[in-house]
Amino acid sequence: MKLPEEFLNKMRALLGESEYVEFIDSYKLPRYYGFRVNTLKCSVEDFKKITPFKIEKVEWTKDGFYYDEGISPGKHPFYHAGLYYIQEPSAMLPGAVLGARPGEKVLDLCAAPGGKTVQIAADLKGEGLLVSNDISSDRVKALVKNIELCGIKNAVVTNDTPEKLATVFKGYFDRILVDAPCSGEGMFRKDEDAAKSWMNYKCEKCSNMQRDILESVDEMLKNGGTIVYSTCTFSPEEDEKMIVEFMEKHPYYIIEEIPKVGGIDSGRPEWGDGSEEIRKMARLWPHKLKGEGHFVAKLRKVKDSIEGDVLIDTSWTENKPAELVTFEEQNLNINLTGYFSIKGKNLYNLPCEIPKLNGIKVAKFGWYIGEIDHGKLDPSHSMAIALRRDNFKRSIDFDSLSREIISYLKGETLMIEGEKGITAICVDGFVTGLAKQTGDMLKNQYPKGWRKMS
Numbered sequence: 241m242k243l244p245e246e247f248l249n250k251m252r253a254l255l256g257e258s259e260y261v262e263f264i265d266s267y268k269l270p271r272y273y274g275f276r277v278n279t280l281k282c283s284v285e286d287f288k289k290i291t292p293f294k295i296e297k298v299e300w301t302k303d304g305f306y307y308d309e310g311i312s313p314g315k316h317p318f319y320h321a322g323l324y325y326i327q328e329p330s331a332m333l334p335g336a337v338l339g340a341r342p343g344e345k346v347l348d349l350c351a352a353p354g355g356k357t358v359q360i361a362a363d364l365k366g367e368g369l370l371v372s373n374d375i376s377s378d379r380v381k382a383l384v385k386n387i388e389l390c391g392i393k394n395a396v397v398t399n400d401t402p403e404k405l406a407t408v409f410k411g412y413f414d415r416i417l418v419d420a421p422c423s424g425e426g427m428f429r430k431d432e433d434a435a436k437s438w439m440n441y442k443c444e445k446c447s448n449m450q451r452d453i454l455e456s457v458d459e460m461l462k463n464g465g466t467i468v469y470s471t472c473t474f475s476p477e478e479d480e481k482m483i484v485e486f487m488e489k490h491p492y493y494i495i496e497e498i499p500k501v502g503g504i505d506s507g508r509p510e511w512g513d514g515s516e517e518i519r520k521m522a523r524l525w526p527h528k529l530k531g532e533g534h535f536v537a538k539l540r541k542v543k544d545s546i547e548g549d550v551l552i553d554t555s556w557t558e559n560k561p562a563e564l565v566t567f568e569e570q571n572l573n574i575n576l577t578g579y580f581s582i583k584g585k586n587l588y589n590l591p592c593e594i595p596k597l598n599g600i601k602v603a604k605f606g607w608y609i610g611e612i613d614h615g616k617l618d619p620s621h622s623m624a625i626a627l628r629r630d631n632f633k634r635s636i637d638f639d640s641l642s643r644e645i646i647s648y649l650k651g652e653t654l655m656i657e658g659e660k661g662i663t664a665i666c667v668d669g670f671v672t673g674l675a676k677q678t679g680d681m682l683k684n685q686y687p688k689g690w691r692k693m694s
Contacts, residue, residue, distance in 0.1 A: 243267070243428060244438050251474065254511070259527075266527040271430050274329040274531075275313055276355075277303045278390050279362045280626075281670060282323045290668055292316065292640070298530075299502030303362070304332045306530065317640045320649055320692065321670040322390045322625055327355040328430060330524045330531035334419055334470035335359030337498055337522075337538050342367035344414040347460060349402060349453065352379035354386035356417055361392040369592055371413075373398040373405060380603045385690075387604065391626035394591050397604035402456035408595050409460045412550050415468070416457050420450045422471035422478050426533020429526055447477050454486045458541075467493075467539045472532065479535040480512035480521065492543035498522040498536060503529030507537070550595040556581045563587075564609065567617040571662045574631045576609070585611045621687045624664060624674045634677065635664040648672070649692035654682040 252260045277287045284303050288295075293311055298304035306329060313319055314326055335356040340346050340363040348357045352374035361370055372387065372395055374380045380399045387395050398405065423446050428435040450471075457467055471478050487493050497520040500506060505528055507521025524534040556579040564587065568575055578591045583605055590606040608622040629635045636658065638645040644654055645667050654675065663677045665686075675682035 243435055247425065247428075247435075247438060254474070254476070262527040263525065266525075267429055269429075269526075270309060271532065272306055272329050272530045273309055273311075273326075274298055274304055274306050274332065275324040275326045276301065276332060276359060277305070277324050278322055278358060279303055280366070280391050281321065287323060290318075290640075292318075298329045298332055300499075300504060301332045301336045303359075304329060304336075315692075317645050317649065317667040317672065318670070320389075320690075321667050321672045323670060325355055325358045325386065325390060328532055330426070330529075330534040331355060331472070332359065333498075333504070333522065333524065333534060334417060334468050334536050335363075337536055338363075338415055338417050338466065338468045340364050340368075340370075340415055344368045345412060346370050347405075347409070347413045347416045348372045348419075349405075349416060349457065350374060350419050350421060351383055351397075352376060353382040354390075356419055357383065357395065358386060358390045358392065360417065361387075361390070361395060364394060366393050367591055368394060369590065369594060370395040371398060371405075371409070372396070373400065373402075375399070375401055384604045388608070388622040389625065389690075393589070393607040393626050395604065396590070396594060396597075396602065396606055398597070399601040399603045402453050404600060406456040406459040408597060408600060409550065411460070411462055412595065413460050413465060414462055415466045416461055418453060418457055418467060418469045420446075420453060420469060420471050420478070422446050422450070422473040423475055424472055425474045426472040426524075426526075426535075428533075430532050444477070446473075446475075447482060450478060450482055451485070454482075458490055461541050463541055463543050465541050466496075467541070468536065469539070470534060470536045472534055474533055474535075476508070476511035479523075479537075480507050480509075480518055483521070483537045483539070484512045484515075484518075487539070493539045493541055495520045496538040496540055498538055507535075552593050553581075553596045556590065556593060561587060561612060561617075563612045563615060563617040567610075567619065571619075571633055572627075572631055573633060574627075580609075581605065582612065585613055587612055587617065619662065619674060621673055621685070621690070625671055627664070627671060629664055629666050629669055629671055632662075632664040632671075634659055634661050635666055635671075636682070637666040637669055640667050645672070646692070648675070648682075648684060648686060651684050651686055651688065651691040653684055655680070656682050658682070 295305040351372040357372040506519040521537040587609040588606040610619040
């Protein structure tokens with residue numbers, strides 16, 4: 241791998257000759273591959289019983305695993321059922337450190353493509369509110385898809401700047417994850433293009449963005465709330481020094497300890513202000529553990545002041561549309577609860593009230609239930625995949641190796657007889673989507689843009 245000469249000189253000066261040699265030697269080794277079990281759909285214990293892959297635990301998560309190169313878990317039907325999210329192992333640490341709890345209000349500020357959002361949602365267990373934001377309109381599309389694939393019911397997806405979000409979420413969030421845009425030095429082994437583009441995204445440019453982002457984060461965090469700040473770079477200017485600078489300007493934060501397991505190293509005091517508190521931060525080095533480069537800091541806000549008020553969006557109501565009631569009676573064994581809102585013809589659901597989002601670009605308003613048209617509810621794939629098999633009156637289950645499940649994922653009609661009506665199509669007991677049973681065939685309703693082509 242060809243690494244930028246300026247980067248090499250920088251790392252030699254930072255690490256010293258002995259550690260620098262170990263660091264550079266790590267680039268001769270293959271990268272590590274991983275995924276996290278989506279516990280919204282399947283427990284880790286149950287997944288271990290059915291997994292077709294050889295896996296090894298990632299020590300800094302409760303649900304992360306390594307898998308061998310060449311396995312291609314993204315092509316397995318379990319992926320299409322949302323049972324796991326493919327993620328680089330080091331990138332699993334920030335979400336684990338955040339420690340979201342059911343019922344909390346959480347912001348994933350730089351969220352696309354969605355790995356950390358899925359991790360946070362699993363910890364929230366469908367309770368509270370998760371706002372997932374990304375400033376890129378292209379990347380936010382992948383974020384929405386991954387949220388739907390993983391069956392997340394309590395997420396609102398926004399596509400706006402941190403400054404704009406701070407105008408409506410002042411003092412609102414219990415926890416905020418900032419996986420900040422950075423120079424990406426820690427991803428060089430995983431992605432050679434990151435090394436090639438490094439000269440265009442060096443730390444000076446990124447530091448200015450990070451500084452502005454943290455100012456908005458402070459405005460949106462409750463007193464007593466938690467920030468987890470992470471980057472995938474080795475640059476002290478974007479890591480230890482950035483946190484030191486932020487805390488000097490906002491002295492009402494304290495650094496919290498991140499457990500050092502599985503080869504995780506401490507933050508380096510000499511790269512900050514010399515304080516031993518910096519050792520509570522975490523650095524993940526490719527020559528010290530099974531993963532790529534990452535930096536993580538956890539801060540708690542201890543400011544004693546009046547928090548900001550937010551305006552609640554009263555268009556959300558606990559009154560359920562008649563079309564949904566009819567759909568439930570005909571097709572489900574459960575009754576959906578929470579707050580409902582109709583945007584145009586589209587019906588959305590959330591477990592709690594949310595602030596008014598006036599002026600904010602919204603890419604996903606919540607759990608998309610379906611379209612209401614001519615007095616009927618046409619259920620969405622997002623609704624279906626978030627439910628369990630036993631939630632449906634009609635379902636059919638296929639083995640993960642069966643011809644039928646592959647045909648279904650390709651969008652093909654299945655010539656199978658059954659009771660007429662909406663039917664959940666499952667793989668080894670897990671819902672992958674819907675079909676309409678006509679009596680002698682299952683008309684495929686798997687989304688066209690999601691279909692498995694090979």
